Structures are given as structure tokens and as C-alpha cells.
Amino acid sequence: MTLLALLACGGPPAADSTPPVAEVEPVRFTALSDTRLLRRISLDLRGVLPSVAEYEQVEADPAALDTLRDTWMEDPLLEDRLVQMFAERWHTLIDGYDGNPYDFHYGWEQRYDFERSIGQEPLRLMAHVVSDDLPWSDIVTADYTMVNPMLAGMWPVEGYPTDGTGWQPATWTDDRPAAGVLTTNGLWWRYSTTTFNQNRARAAVIARLLVCEDLLTRPVSFAGSEELLEAEDTSTMVRSVPACLACHSTVEPLAAALFGFYLLEPASAYEMTRYHPEREGDGPIALSVEPAFFGTPVNGLAELGRVIAADERFSACAVETFAEGLLARETTLDDYAVTEALQDTFLAADLRVKPLLAAVTDLPEYRAGGITDAVVDAEADAPMTVRMVGAGLMRSLFHELSGGDWVQDGAIVLDDDKKGLRVLGGGVDGLFLLTPQQDPGMTWSLVAERAAQVTAQVIVRNELVADAPETDVLPGATLELATTDPAWADTVGDLHLHLFGARADAERMAAYTALFDALRAESGDEAAWTGLLVVMLRDPEFLVY
Template identity: 30%
Template sequence: MVRASRWWSVALWWAGCVAPAEVVHDPDPSTPTTSTPVETPPVSVLTPDELLTRVSLDLRGIRPSIEELAAFDDAPGEYEAVVEAYLHDPHLQRRAVDFYSEIVPSRIAGEFYVDLDTAYGDRIDAELLKQHVAEEPLRMFAWVVEHDQPYGAMVEGNWTVVDDLLAKIFPVDYPADGTGWQRATYTDGRPGAGALSSNGLWWFRGSAVMNRQRARGNLVSRVLLCDDYLERVLPFSQQAFGSDDAMDDAVNHDPACQACHATLDPLSAHFWGFYYDAVGRQSTVAVYHAEQERMWEGAAPPGFMGQPSDGLGSLGAMLQDDPRFASCFVEEAFAILSRRDAKDLDIDLSDLVQTYEDTGGNVREVLRAVVMRPEYRGYDPRLARRRMAPQVFDSMVEDLTGFTWTTGDVDQMTAFPGYGVMVGSSDGAQLGQTTATVSTILVQKRFAEAAAAYVVRSEGASGAERRLFSPGFDLAAQDDALVEAELSHLYLRMLGRELDEGDPELVALSELFTSALDVTDDTNEAWIAVVTALLRHPDMENY
């Protein structure tokens, strides 16, 4: 352990102290970062390799191959064709799931509304079940993308996407011999409202009886309309909270309270069919309870923005008629793909809203429109570099190394319990957006170490398939020329840039390999040090 720690220190020193070879792409400190308009520069601040890497990571969740980099270098004008290919790449499906997990953070929920241990612990591992339940609304979005359905399908119709594990406990018409994620319908008579009538969404976000489903109503407003009631700042009288009766009266009559409750309470009243009493009712939690739909009585009836509704089955159409439904998804798509809030930068997205409307809400076309915008392509220095989302880092590392950080079948990077919040993912509650902290660096450090060890040992085996190292390269080789050539290959594969002889980064990598080999007398350990350092390179997650 002492010897290993010495070369790990060398790896961490290299990853932390050697700056990217080209730092000119970072935004100038004098560039406005608020709502001040920025003139479009005559040329992109991104090189062709950087642009290709960006769009590949954002649409596929993986870095471009060496062959793709070479082809784009020869024909950078073919960007539109590259985007078209990536929008129909098989990797888009996983990327769509990860994409929507940033909008509906069901994977990282600290506490599920349902006590899974009590309800199903005798049959199914609770943590595994939680991970699968959390995927339901995300897989529905991926299905919409794959089949070019309108985004509005997410809130209409009796349909879902479940796998064979969920089919064991959900009332769905999943094939008896089926496996994997498939489209299905609920068979318990629940209203058809797409994801709004899915177990996965409401097991993730519950509501106590005195809360009157407001947590669920606010989730719908925040996710689908970009209107979070909890972010509103309103003046309150302390007398309004003197007693339960006073509070109920204030909700209905106090102007400050009514500013939210006049619209939130009717929206929330749609979801009583998913309420359940935790005492003695675990066996019924998977089914919809139509007999509870009128538990809103005594408060506001179901409605939306002043208009009465016919219940949950009609809510989806009312949501889609609200202009915020289209503009919200466009804002979310731009923010996820650019890692910037358009409102903060005073960027007009009306053309993206028009694309949404012209294509009937086709998600693929909205994504295309975002990545074709000049800001995305490097013509706005405020968007020149950005930090990678944890979900993208996870899929990228898996593609490069084949490594997934799992305990049992639970992905530690994207699920709870795990390291999702530590690595920066939103939990939809205490942490409202992706955030980088010291904990993020710690998790990525351990992730990089484990992934590097995995790929070196697996690809170093005789006859092993290669995804990272060059085919035919002997990891036991110590010849300087062979080692330097492989270091150049790794840098190009992992960071998308060719290194010339004598490049400071190539020299640093060579010194790292030599130092690790001197300490360990093991070429595998030396390559682990190199791959770890590259996975922790600043350009690995800032692109």
C-alpha cells in the first residue's frame, strides 16, 4: 500500500498541476456573465475536435472515436450531417434517460414515498426495486424520443414503460415471458395521463394528507411549466399561522397565500387517487384508488389556471394548452445541453419554441435545434467551456473503460443510496441543480482509480477485446518509442487531441509512466496511473 500510494500521488500531482495545453478557449474574465448581450465573434472559440466532442457527449453520452475525429477534421463543414447521425445513434436512448433524469430527479430521491422494505422486502431487494421504480418516467421519455412521439405524450394516455421486475408488482399488461423495458398499459382503471399517472413518478414524490397533494402539484408545475411555487417570495402575516384553523382560513382568503394556493391547490387536487395510508395499506400501494379521488372535498376542486377539469385524465391536454409547457421544455433542453440558463444570459429561445410548435413537440428536433445554435457551437464565449453533468461522466467512463461502479445491481453514480448527490446530481429537494463541491472531486477520484484499474487488467488479459488501448499493443512493453506512441493514442482517444513529439503533456505522461514503473516495477500499475491521471484531466470533464 505504501508503494502504491507513492505513484497515486504522482498521478494526482500530474492531473492537478498540469494545465490544459490550450487554455485560450476559456472565457475571458472581462466577458460579461450576466444578462449583458454578447456580440457574436466572427469565428468559433471551439476547434473542430472540441465541437465534435461536445456534441457527441451531449447527444450520445460518449466521446467521439479516433476515426470520427479524423473524419470531422477533414470535413468540419459536415457538422449538420454529424448531428443527424448522432440523433439516430443507438447511444441516444441511454442519453435520453440520463437527460430526463436532470428534469425529473427520481433516481436520487433521498426518501421514497413508499416504504419498499415493508411493502416488498420479502420478495424483492428494496434498493434494487427503488432503482427500477425511479426509471419508469425516464424510460417513458426515452420511448417518446425513440419513436418520434410528441413530448405531450408524456402527460396523455394510459401507457407506461416497465421491465420484468416492475411487472411483478405493478398492475400492467406486460408479456408473461417478457424481459427488459417495454411499453405497457396499466390495468387497474387509473386515468390515462402518461407519466402523471405512473407509479414511478408518485412513489418518488409523495404528499401527507394535510399537505393536500401540494408537493405533487408543485412537482408538475416545476417540471412541466418551469414554475416552482417554492421559489416565490411573498409577504406573510405571522397571524396566519397561529393555528390549524387560522392557516386553513389564510390559504383560502389571505391575498399572499392565495397568490400561490389559488392555482396550486386545484392542480394538486388531481392526485388524490395516489394517496395511501401507510398503516396497513402497503399491499395496495401499487394500484390506483379511484375511491379516494374526492378527498379534495372541503378544499379546492380539480382545475387548472382558473378552469375546472374533469379529473386527472383531462389534465394533460390543459397543461399542453398552456404556452409554458412548450417554452419550459425548450428552456430545460437548452440548459441541459449548454449547461447554462438562457434567462441568466439573456438568450432569446423563441426560435426553439417555434421549432417545438412546428414539429408538434418532437424532442429530437428540439435537440437538433439547440445544438445547431451559434451559442452552442462556440460563437458565444460565455458558453465556451462548461462542466460535465455526472450522468454524462458516468456513461463516458463506461464507454472508455467498460467499468460501471455498482454494488450488486445498483449504479453508485446515478442511484440512491449511492454517490449521486456527492458527485453533484440534484435530488429534487435540498439540492435543486447540478453542483460541484469538494465531495464531487473525491468521488471522481475514486471512480477514476477504479475504472483505470478495471480497464488495464481486463484489456491486459490475453486475447481481450480492446476499447481503450491500441489493438495489439502489449501492456507489458517498456520500449520508450512504443510506450510514447501508446500514450499519444490514449490522449487522443480520451481527450480528443493529438500530441506532437515534445508536447509538455506528452512529456508529463511519459514521466508519470516512468515514475510509476520505478516505484511498482509493474507496467500494469504504471498504466493504471496514466489512465487515472487522464480521467482526472481538467479537459476530461470541462468541454
């Protein structure tokens, strides 16, 4: 603390002063093993497990961990993983919008793809900015969006290749301003407005997501509530009653900048799909206030994006977003020193996110596997030294292992709630459940069990029965391989390392062998391999990281 105080005031101590005695920060965390840490980083950055070779690389040289981490920053899977992470905060991956697949000549069987395409649009733009190592400010200034083939056919955009696949940049053709996510349809389809609300809720969303100012948490005095209740025109009252002004002096000017997305026929896909530049001027008329962002006048969305990017809170909010995403918990004022240092890193990197991600993964808390006695009881629950594999990660993990997705009626079960189990699996539906489940529960356990069963069956059938592997989870194995064959122990030992990020000890291997032999004796070869895999994939050590 003394050292911090001196640094804060600037300048070294006078030469004749007594050297300060720096207080030693107590060690609060026990470190994860290098391989378990490698697993955590891989899951956080890519959503998949390290390979056996990568584990062995770190076993041989722990310094390889940072090298691998930096390599994974360039992995295309980073973009997918960031989309998962952003979805938990931006809440755009909902089941159901005012527009539906029919509006765009798609059948109901494409409902899932339709909804996820729309919801991912703003998230993909942000993930693209990160993965392409662009300044984070581009998320509010970019003159393009990200579309997949479905959106390329739905949105008024150009530049998507005729035979293109996947998510790629495209530019708008309807004269909407260059303001990155602020001008994505996906964001405003999720956060629609009404004739009474007039973009106010959208304004609050911008404040919450981009500068981390949650206006809904501001204290409100109801001292003038009688006056409000009796007022015929509450729109005017909220601009004059002091208790209301605390929020509405911010909300109304920001809402006034958003009328290009204001719909005159709310459920019309034709209206919803296009930006309406001629309505930009309606905001100041409807709300009786000129557009502004926390006091800075703006002339529409393009300027709004630039003003937000220049706001100090924008970079601080980015730090909060990524720190909370990787630490799996909310940051608080107690984290001020850490987030301040992270922000310095972020600013020094010209708002590029990858150095920030690296800095977070360097934090002792990120690398912790447990807490020490130095952590007082009141703080003990804060650090997430063990994170739960929720629905999103479960999906990408099982996709990696089985080479496919668990699908029901066209929907990926772990990423959908109409036909799936996303919420039951600990995920966020974006409407009612807004934070991911942090602790194991009954439904999560049941979903994990069923996902493990499906995945194990697919692996065994593809790799060992049909001999048509899309994956290589069981290298060197055959259906008939005996537990007495050294190759069996090699395969299962490597599988354990791959799945858990740790070597199986003799006791564990003996248990695996006994289980496998018992299953084989009772139900045959396929059941033995499947059963063994199910047990491993349901193991709590596999389902946490």
C-alpha cells in the same frame, strides 16, 4: 435590435424609407475546436466519447459533425442520457421511498435496483417519447408507462413480454387515466402527500415541472399572518386570505384533480402501487373546489394532461428544460430571443424534441469554448463554456471505457448515496441537493481520482493482462509494448484523441513517454499502463467538456 423591432411589428419597411442599418451582434464567444465540440455533443447526447474514427471524420470534413450528431440522435444511448438529464430536474432518483424491496418480495441487496427502477419510470417515459420521435405532449397524454422486468412484476401493468429485458412500454390494468407521467407511480412515490397537505405539494410540482411556473417563488405577503395563525381551519383561510390566494387559487383546484393517487394507508405498498379511481371525487370534497388547471376546469387526470399539453407554457417549458440541460445553466429573461426562436423550431417540428436538441446544439453559446471581450464582466459567469463531468456523466464515461460499473453492495457507486458517492461526485440526490455541481470541488476531485483508478485497473487487466477485453481502449497494445515501438505512440496518440477530442502534441507525447518509462522501471508493465491511464483519466481536460 432595430431589425428585431421591425420583425416584431411585421411587414417590410416602406419602399421609400431609408434602409435600416442593422446593428451587428458582437461576437461574444470563441468557438470550440470541431473535435472538442464533437466530444461535447457526444457526451451530451450519448454520455460516451466519440470513437477515433469519428474524430477523424470531422477532422477531414467539419460538416460531418452535424451528420454524426443527427446519427447519434438515433443511438439507444440517447435514452439513457436523457434519463440523466431529466433526473437533475425531476428529482425522482432518490434513495428511499415509503415502499421498500421487502414489500415486493425482493431482498435488501436489490435496494438499489428497486429504487432506481421506481425513480426512472417517469424519466424513461419522457426519454422514450423523445427517442421515438413522438410529440412531447405524449408525456402527459400517453396511455402507457415504461417498465423494466422489476417494475413489470410490481406494478399493475400488462403488455411487458414474459422474457423481456430492459425498459419497454406497458399499459395499466387499474383503470388509471391516460395522462403519461402524471399517472406514473414513480412520480407520486417521489412526491408523496399527507392528510394535511392533500396533494397541494404535488400540484406545485406539476406547475413547476410541466409549465415552469414555480409557485414557491411567488411573493407572499404576511400582512394577514396573525389572522392565519389564529385560524383553526387554515384550509379554509388559504382560500379566502388574499395573500394566500395568489398561489392557492391555482394549487387547490390542481390538487383536487390528483386524489386518485391519495393514499388512505400511506405506507402500504398495496395502496401505493394502485390507482384509486373511486377517490377522484374526494378531491372537490376535501378541498372545496372543483378540479381545474390555471382556471380551466378539468374532469380528472386525463383531461388535465390534455389541458397541460395545450397550454402555451408547456412547450415553452420544454424548451427551457432542454436548453438548460444542454447549456448547463438556467435560462433567464435575457435569453428571451433565443428561447423564443427555439420554441418556434419546436412548434414547427410538431413538438418533437430531436429538432429542438439539434437547434440548441447549433447555438453559438453551445458551441463556445470561451468568451470574448464583448462579454461584459457582469455576464461573464453566465455562459458555461466549460462543463464539468458530474457523477452521472462520470458513470457513463467510465462504464464505456471499462465495460462495467463501479459497484458497492449492489449499488452503482456514482449513482447512489446510501452506498455510493453520487453527491460527492457532483450529482443530484433529488431530496437535498437539487442542482448538479457546476464547479470542481474537493470531493468531486477525490471521487474522480478513485473512479479513474478503478477504471484504469479494469481496462489494463481486461485488455492487457487477462486478454479478455470487453472494451477496446488500447487497440494494438500489449503489456510489454515498448515506448520505442511506433505502435506505442500510435496507441497512446489515439487514446489521447479518444479521451480528449484533441491530438496530443509532441510535448504531451514526450511527457507520456517519460511517465510510462519511469513507472515501468519502478513497478513493471501493468503499473505503467495503469498509471498512464489514471493520469489521463484524471486530467482536467478529460473531466470537463
